[in-house]
Amino acid sequence: MALIVKNNMDSVNALKELSKNEKSRNKELQKAATGEKINGAGDGASEYAISEKMRVQVKSLDQDDRNAQNGISIFNVAAGAVDSTIDILRTMKEKAIDAANDSNSDADRAIIQKTINEAISQIDENALVSYNGITMLDGSFNSAVVEGGTYTHLTNERLSSETTKDTPLIELKDRTGNSLEIRTQDRVVLSWVKDGETITKEIQPLDFVTTERNPEYWSHNAAWRRAHPEVKPYNEVTKPYTLDLIIADYAGDDLEVVDGSEKGYSYVGTDQYGEEVRTAGGENAITVKAKNPGIDGQIAGFTIAVYDTDGKVLKSATNALDSFVETIAAQNSSEDNALVFQIGTKANQALKAGFRDMRSTALGLRSSTDANQVLSVSTQADANAAINVIDSALQKALDLQTKIGAQTSRLEYTSSNLIMSSENTQAAESVIRDADMAKVQTAYARDSILTQAAQAMLAQSNQNSSSVLSLLQ
Template structure:
């Protein structure tokens, strides 16, 4: 090997090795101190991109979980307000049942009415419950719906019952005759916007039918046939607000002006359409008799409909009255924009749970009228009897909404558990890609440290070798 002094190539090569070892050791130190195998795109470009996307996903999942938990807290607040309303309705029904008992005087009922009114006011207070400034169950956060009329259905009567079936021919669901008599009396009570209305009628009503054979030149002829007939099912329903008038087109006396009407459809299980435009049928898809309020929305809702048949002695026909019970199958709603609360629980757009709250104010529950306010009455025995059905319907309405809210709460619990699991699995996947194997990294650091020390020693030796040239120059 030639002896040179201009270029010390052994030292140059040793210095390069020293520099490489120093850089490798610096990387090892950085990975050991951060615990990351991939700290930047320089370490692994594709691995870094995957790791960063996973990091964004993990942060998003954790925020989604916080959203779900906050949503659950909001729903819990709304459900608590509904439970308070259920408790209030329970007390109201107790008062109505008490007032319906004739051991009380009207003076006693007047006292009960005062307490009754205060509890109804409390229901309005419950509806104003807020969460983070949002009023929850006053109808301001309802789903997007159209105007809906009250629909009430009876499935206690025989399946072949129609609107034209005479009350004297009615049968129960088992096909057994109800055995009403022409001497019976009918009481129909309906409550509209908290106001109780009652009509009392005999089982038979006068009929007037035009005589087509009437001869205007015969003074002894009758222009009309007069007689009596029993009410049919349609007549019974239309007693709510209806009055008897002669109809030229029908050629006979008919009820007109009723606030309700029979639902006519070829499918006997059909009830009507809800606010979402979805057809509603009886739960078991068997026949039923359904009527609806003629006016849709809260203003026209029928919050209670009670039929009482008494015999000629004034005693209630219990089996008949039970068979003539109508229950609310579609509740009245005012048209509303879609103001439901959206709970973002996914990492992508539109991955959300929506929670809509129906109007739970006393007016919407049928317990009071719009201003000037008139509350549901229990001031008389008949009013109290009618109020019982109103409170049953109001209770059902609140429980339906409470059940819906509870189901969303339950769903959010599952959502939260899934988000936690997804976050954990994504974190594990990121760890596989980006986390440093500390044992392997420490072994690499130790190796590079030794190599660096060796390089330093060899650099000193290479520099020393160049000085041997001086012995030739002496």
């Protein structure tokens, strides 16, 4: 072998191996220090990009879960306030039933009225419940309501499905086809509550006299009419009252009758989204509708009672006629102000929750124009009407409570799914990025030994070159 001093290739090769082993050892040392086999794009470009996306996904899912948990907290606060309102309405119904009993004097009813007044004020307090400054039950965060607002619709599915608005009262039948046995000489009492005021009308007998054109008179010329003075241009005719005619004559400023048969199916009306509402049973039914939309036009309760000539209640007729249940609630026109809970990692992956107005005015318990005008139980008739009003208010509260409960349940499922997704994504990211510490330690020990060996060989190769000096002495 030639002896050279300018290019010591053995030393160069040993230095190269030493550098390579040191770099490898340093990488293994970094892996051991971080616990990750991918510490940068240089360790694996595609793996690094995938794992970074997964890390973003995990953080996003964790934030979604926090959003869901905050949403559950908001729902729980709202549900608590609605629960309180439901309890108050239960008590109010108890008091109204008490006031409807004639064992109470007017003085007793006045005391009960004070209790009712305080209960209604507390319902308004409940509606102001808030979370982080968000007042939820005052209508501020309602879902969209069609322009102009919705009308109160009260539907009766206890009457025969063949009943139309032109069916005479004395011919009415129940759902099973049995006659209600209403007679012309009976008395009907209508009661409804609008703007906190109870309005009562009595109709007896159940027919009326009107005039109609006499076709015989109008079919002849003037000469014939003069020759027959006994033939009158108009005849008096007795007609039976129908529900439509009673409403038109006695409550026409506030109410009208909607007959689903006019549309050929079980039509009731249109809801807050402008969509058609049909009867629950899918059959034709009679609906009483408020003449005016929104809270100002709201009809909070509608009562029909039938009495015979002795003043006794006709139970079968009253039970069938006094079964008008609110199918569409009156709401003011509103934009979509529902709360939005972002529960997904993509834009618009969200849950929207609207809270309807739960103040006493929206429940029909207080006038929207006069705060001092509240639901009355001051008389036996008022108390009877108040029972249906409170039932309607209870239904509104229960509907909202059911909706809140369903959305809370959904968010709980969503939270569980988000937690599972986060764990699974993190596990997948771990497979790509986390280091096997046993392999890292083994590789580090190997590279440390190789580095030490390379250092020794570099020293030896440098020593070998120094032997050339002996030739130069």
